[in-house]
Amino acid sequence: MEPLGEKLRRQRRRLGLTLDELAVRSTISKPYLSLIETGRVPNPPSDEKLQRLEQALGFPAGQLVAQAHLQRTPPDVRTVLQRLLLQHRTAETGGPAGPDETPVNLDIAYFNGVLQEIVEQQAENVEPVQANRIPIINKVSAGYPKDFTDLDYPRGVADDYVTCPELSDSDAFAARVCGDSMMPKYREGDVVVFSPGLVPRSGDDCFIRFEDGQTTFKRVFFEADERGKSVLRLQPRNERYRPQTLAPEKVTGLYKALYRFERVED
Numbered sequence: 124m125e126p127l128g129e130k131l132r133r134q135r136r137r138l139g140l141t142l143d144e145l146a147v148r149s150t151i152s153k154p155y156l157s158l159i160e161t162g163r164v165p166n167p168p169s170d171e172k173l174q175r176l177e178q179a180l181g182f183p184a185g186q187l188v189a190q191a192h193l194q195r196t197p198p199d200v201r202t203v204l205q206r207l208l209l210q211h212r213t214a215e216t217g218g219p220a221g222p223d224e225t226p227v228n229l230d231i232a233y234f235n236g237v238l239q240e241i242v243e244q245q246a247e248n249v250e251p252v253q254a255n256r257i258p259i260i261n262k263v264s265a266g267y268p269k270d271f272t273d274l275d276y277p278r279g280v281a282d283d284y285v286t287c288p289e290l291s292d293s294d295a296f297a298a299r300v301c302g303d304s305m306m307p308k309y310r311e312g313d314v315v316v317f318s319p320g321l322v323p324r325s326g327d328d329c330f331i332r333f334e335d336g337q338t339t340f341k342r343v344f345f346e347a348d349e350r351g352k353s354v355l356r357l358q359p360r361n362e363r364y365r366p367q368t369l370a371p372e373k374v375t376g377l378y379k380a381l382y383r384f385e386r387v388e389d
Contacts, residue, residue: 126162127159127167127187127190127191127194128159128160128161128162129160129162130187130190131156131159131160131176131180131187132160134180134181134182135160135180138180138181140180142156142157142160145176145179145180148179149172149175149176149178149179150175151168151172151175151176151334152334154335155168155334155335158335164335164336165336166195166336167190167191167194167195168191169375170188170191173187173188173191174187174188256284256285256286257284257285257286257287257290257295257296257297257316258283258284258296258297259283259284259285259296259297259298259299259314260296260297260298284297285297285314285316285382285384287316287381287382290316290318290381290382292318292319292320292321293320294318294319294320295316295317295318295319295320295381296316296317296319296378297314297315297316297317297384298314298315298317298330298340299312299313299314299315300312300313300314300315300340303361304340304341304359304360304361304363304364305328305340305341305359305360305361306360306361307360307361308328308360308383309328309340309360309383310385312385312386313383313384313385313386314383314384314385315328315330315340315380315382315383315384316380316381316382316383316384317329317330317378317379317380317381318378318379318381319376319378321379321381322379323343323377323378323379324379325343325344325345325346326342326343326344327342327343327379327380328340328341328342328343328360328379328380329341329342329343329377329378329379329380330376330377330378330380331343331357331374331376331377331378332374332375332376332377332378333373333374333375334372334373334374334375338376339357340380341357341358341359341367342357342358342359342360343355343356343357343358343377344356344358346368348368352370353370353371354368354369354370354371355368355369355370355371355374356368357369
């Protein structure tokens with residue numbers, strides 16, 4: 124399958140659009156569009172951005188979003204799905220695959236609906252994730268913003284979990300603190316649980332995701348600049364670090380911290 128960035132660039136050029144013109148049409152910054160087209164973003168853009176690109180470039184609704192979802196699928200999960208497809212084809216043909224038979228194409232199976240049908244048939248055998256098991260998806264930088272990946276796991280799935288019986292947010296996730304800018308309250312290695320379902324208030328500690336895919340962990344203050352325009356002040360707890368002020372539209376995710384799990388050292 125053609126990479127997402129190459130598909131976007133080919134369609135943009137076919138329409139005779141420059142990056143500047145596409146940025147205006149899609150309300151996505153030119154630098155970020157360039158990163159997408161050249162494949163220099165660690166994860167595909169958000170569904171909301173992809174929907175804007177579908178409209179701006181005339182793609183069928185949902186086409187870019189579906190490809191991005193496939194791209195996020197981890198290799199081990201793709202292996203399992205490939206196995207399911209092979210079993211399905213073997214059951215239909217009544218025998219094992221021959222040596223010259225065309226290999227299973229997972230992407231084609233996804234787009235024509237076969238994969239969804241098979242997964243739905245298997246769903247009744249999958250043990251549901253408990254609501255109070257929070258996936259630990261990666262690290263969050265308590266320092267300068269860094270690229271972040273959720274390791275391409277489906278929502279609610281991870282290698283490790285923490286339990287929060289009092290938290291009912293099904294979208295909640297946890298991340299390990301990396302860095303010291305949120306000292307002394309948060310130390311490197313602490314696991315912090317964040318809730319996308321809660322609206323942050325000024326002064327809350329938050330997981331912050333920027334439009335370029337980078338993330339950080341800071342206190343967030345909702346303020347106004349000298350012209351009265353709304354800004355966000357990202358304030359470290361460690362006084363050795365300087366605060367950062369930026370426009371709200373530069374932030375694509377703001378998730379409030381609710382719980383902290385720390386290791387008790389001897």
